[in-house]
Amino acid sequence: MVFNRVRQGRISDNIVTQIKDAIFTGIYRPGDKLPSETELKRLFNVSRVPLREALRSLEEMGLIAIKPGVLGGAFVAEMTIKSVSDSLSNMMRLGKISIRDIWQFRLLIEPHICRLAVTECTDWDIQQMEEMISIREKAVKARKIPVVSDIDFHHVITRSTKNPLLILIMDAVGESLLTNFKRLTFSLSDHQSINAFHRKILDCIRRKDVEKVGDLMRSHLTDVKQRLKI
Known part of the structure; x- marks a missing residue:
């Protein structure tokens, strides 16, 4: 029984x-x-x-x-990224998880994700990262910048690790951040800084610079945190 x-x-x-x-x-x-x-x-x-x-x-x-x-x-229930992200979003709305909590999590995990991406990514993954950066650079020049474009770049890096657990968690984190990002104001300088960091991170991934890429991702996230006063 x-x-x-x-x-x-x-x-x-x-x-x-x-x-x-x-x-x-x-x-x-x-x-x-x-x-x-x-x-x-x-x-x-x-x-x-x-x-x-x-x-x-x-x-x-x-x-x-x-x-x-x-x-x-x-x-x-069918466990999906949406169900996980909905749970995170609900916890954020209830005040059980703050955007600061999520940012601390990102600061801890994303540098390591970048290091893993260096060893696991393919030429196709690098091409996708380049495409995300190019789209965002053109959008900034045209003053039409969707918030999702920053998160997309981070998603591509995570997916290049081929680790299903990391992909599930980080996709859920990204989805839960979108709602909060839409309430924040990004200046042109903020967007230009994001683009510059993305470009440097991709260059490190191309060069297989495991140590520097992690440091750059941490610096990138810290820079955004300070700019948005998270």
């Missing part, structure tokens, strides 16, 4: 733990429907109130999606 009757401890927490274990061990996979509410009540030997509390908690964690209607029910 997948689930056991709840015998001790906080009932809803016990239910959450058992369902999480069933998802994480692959018994229930993304898209699978969990047993009906009636069946879950029977399996756990609990009433409706703690069961619904547990299901709400699992939904807030992004592990399940509850769909209404005759064909509805609780389904194991």
Whole structure:
């Protein structure tokens, strides 16, 4: 039997733990429907109130999606970049994570991502980085600069590492930053500085300069932090 009757401890927490274990061990996979509410009540030997509390908690964690209607029910959620970024954005809105917290995280991790990119990137990756820089340089000259263009360059570097965990985390971080960036004011000088750093970082990646590229990324992020008073 997948689930056991709840015998001790906080009932809803016990239910959450058992369902999480069933998802994480692959018994229930993304898209699978969990047993009906009636069946879950029977399996756990609990009433409706703690069961619904547990299901709400699992939904807030992004592990399940509850769909209404005759064909509805609780389904194991498909984990996507959007679901992770939405969680980050919600935590930022609730004040649990600040843009400063995210920037500290970027300062810690992105220099290492750049170093890994030096050893893992292909000619095609470098071509993509060059394209991102060229697009942004032309946009700055035309005074039409989309905020996303800065984040795109960082995304390309991360993807060049071929590390799925880094890609997932940094794409989610980038998506959560977009909303905040749109509220900030970037001067022409800010954009020119960003372009200059991007160009230097790409030059280091081309030269396979592992140490300098990490230092440059840290300097770049520190410069933006100071300019935007993050």
